Amino acid sequence: MKSFDVLQTELAEGTTTCEKIxxxxxxxxxxxxxxxxxxxxxxxxxxxxxxxxxxxLQDGNAGALAGxxxxxxxxxxxxxxxxxxxxxxxxxxxxLYDATVVQRLRDADAVIIGxxxxxxxxxxxxxxxxxxxxxxxxxxxxRVPGGSSGGSAVAVRAGMSTTSLGSDTGxxxxxxxxxxxxxxxxxxxxxxxxxxxxxxxxxFDSIGPLALTTRDAASVLQVIAGHDPNDSxxxxxxxxxxxxxxxxxxxxxxxxxxxxxxxxxxxxxxxQAVEKKIDILRTNGATIEEISLPHTEYTIAxxxxxxxxxxxxxxxxxxxxRYGFRTENAADLSEMYIKSRSEGFGAEVKRRIxxxxxxxxAGYYDAYxxxxxxxxxxxxxxxxxxxxxxxxxIAPTSPSTxxxxxxxxxxxxxxxxxxxxxxxINLAGIPGISIPCGxxxxxxxxxxxxxxxxxxxxxxxxxxxxxxxxx
Numbered sequence: 001m002k003s004f005d006v007l008q009t010e011l012a013e014g015t016t017t018c019e020k021i022x023x024x025x026x027x028x029x030x031x032x033x034x035x036x037x038x039x040x041x042x043x044x045x046x047x048x049x050x051x052x053x054x055x056x057l058q059d060g061n062a063g064a065l066a067g068x069x070x071x072x073x074x075x076x077x078x079x080x081x082x083x084x085x086x087x088x089x090x091x092x093x094x095x096l097y098d099a100t101v102v103q104r105l106r107d108a109d110a111v112i113i114g115x116x117x118x119x120x121x122x123x124x125x126x127x128x129x130x131x132x133x134x135x136x137x138x139x140x141x142x143r144v145p146g147g148s149s150g151g152s153a154v155a156v157r158a159g160m161s162t163t164s165l166g167s168d169t170g171x172x173x174x175x176x177x178x179x180x181x182x183x184x185x186x187x188x189x190x191x192x193x194x195x196x197x198x199x200x201x202x203x204f205d206s207i208g209p210l211a212l213t214t215r216d217a218a219s220v221l222q223v224i225a226g227h228d229p230n231d232s233x234x235x236x237x238x239x240x241x242x243x244x245x246x247x248x249x250x251x252x253x254x255x256x257x258x259x260x261x262x263x264x265x266x267x268x269x270x271x272q273a274v275e276k277k278i279d280i281l282r283t284n285g286a287t288i289e290e291i292s293l294p295h296t297e298y299t300i301a302x303x304x305x306x307x308x309x310x311x312x313x314x315x316x317x318x319x320x321x322r323y324g325f326r327t328e329n330a331a332d333l334s335e336m337y338i339k340s341r342s343e344g345f346g347a348e349v350k351r352r353i354x355x356x357x358x359x360x361x362a363g364y365y366d367a368y369x370x371x372x373x374x375x376x377x378x379x380x381x382x383x384x385x386x387x388x389x390x391x392x393x394i395a396p397t398s399p400s401t402x403x404x405x406x407x408x409x410x411x412x413x414x415x416x417x418x419x420x421x422x423x424x425i426n427l428a429g430i431p432g433i434s435i436p437c438g439x440x441x442x443x444x445x446x447x448x449x450x451x452x453x454x455x456x457x458x459x460x461x462x463x464x465x466x467x468x469x470x471x
Contacts, residue, residue: 086131101197125146156211254389311353319340
């Protein structure tokens with residue numbers, strides 16, 4: 001596994017080429033295909049693209065990401081390739097265009113190598129819900145890599161691509177990053193265009209990078225961030241130079257520790273690992289203070305009401321009539337709708353559609369959906385108030401390290417609670433980055449989050465980059 005920084009140095013010194021780098025990733029993908037991290041690989045297109053980048057490097061006009069090989073979560077559109085969303089219902093659906101993020105990667109001369117496996121329609125915390133089989137944790141193949149961007153996290157950890165793109169609706173970049181021991185960045189809502197992202201919950205979804213280092217994640221964000229007229233929720237806010245702001249000085253940083261994130265639900269080894277990093281920041285001059293986010297206890301309930309409601313609405317379009325899977329044995333239109341959706345969707349997606357339809361239904365709308373929207377506002381106000389006093393927050397990413405495959409499949413509530421520290425960030429629309437911060441007694445990675453105010457990516461990247469090398 002080599003970071004983008006290392007690959008750039010080797011390219012500059014002439015000890016490798018983009019073509020050789022791509023060939024090596026293709027070799028590793030073949031060698032480790034049993035991990036099931038990729039649903040599609042583009043060997044011919046990737047090599048052709050790499051050769052083109054090598055010519056640009058020789059001419060001195062290569063883009064900012066020349067030498068970076070990227071895999072793409074399979075709910076982000078890549079032109080002329082399947083976009084399955086890990087679902088049978090889109091098994092043979094081919095995208096007609098590139099998502100904005102993919103086009104921006106291409107324009108910066110990144111090589112697109114394949115599509116990552118994922119929980120069906122990004123609904124899950126373990127990447128066990130894919131219609132194409134579960135993804136395995138590289139460190140222990142009996143365990144899960146987290147979800148829903150589990151394939152993206154594994155691809156980076158196992159050396160199948162330099163970086164990956166994932167999507168984060170309630171922790172789906174940060175939690176698998178923590179389980180796999182890589183960096184995962186969820187940008188501010190609206191910072192990165194969602195054009196070409198298949199929607200799960202439109203007011204939550206964010207595209208972001210998974211990488212070996214914070215600097216690599218910042219390099220990707222630099223390219224994919226920025227306003228896009230094709231996305232009405234895209235923020236027209238200037239993109240700062242993230243790399244230039246990665247300073248090692250922590251003396252002017254004020255860091256808040258939310259007491260609600262360090263309760264009894266947190267594994268003791270994770271608590272110790274995170275507190276050790278907090279001590280390092282304190283030793284290096286950062287101001288550390290305890291803060292409160294009083295509505296934290298309502299985040300899981302609020303998230304699963306609102307996200308399922310949006311999912312119910314977004315997934316209504318998969319009806320067997322317009323595109324996607326259609327049942328072969330239906331007597332009439334009504335039966336075609338019912339059978340196409342029954343046969344095409346997996347159990348978790350059906351569960352969330354039914355939950356979402358219920359909370360939006362007449363008689364329950366005010367009691368659930370409207371109330372959850374009001375609580376969402378209170379959760380956001382908790383963060384706004386905290387950021388009046390501090391520059392960023394530090395918290396664990398997950399209450400536990402990776403669990404055994406199958407352990408939580410029969411208990412959806414336990415599975416949902418593995419997102420207890422991540423969903424509030426999506427409710428508030430703020431950025432968060434998960435970085436590795438040690439291992440437990442079983443050698444499993446531990447992740448911690450650094451959270452910032454809206455468009456506070458420079459600060460969280462700066463703290464994350466500092467902690468990568470500080471001891």
